[in-house]
Amino acid sequence: MKLRTDLLEHLTDQDILEEAIATVRRFKPEPLLSKTGTGSLSSASTTERAREVARSMVLIRKLQQRAQQSGKPNASA
DSSP, X not given: OOOOGXXXXXXXXXXXXXHHHHHGGGEEEOTTHHHHOOXXXXXXXXXXXXXXXXHHHHHHHHHHHHHHHHTOSSOOO
């Protein structure tokens, strides 16, 4: 995912929730999760990575539109 810090102020809770739901199945808790609070992230297939990139690009375009609507500069980079 391309990091666009200039668009962070236009990110909503709903955007974050949608991405979390899309990737949650890859997170695997460790056997001692209740004691350690740690887990791991399973690797993604090429197809899954392509979907992640596509979701990322859609989100960037959505955030750019929000930035333009709010009149903020630097939303086109």
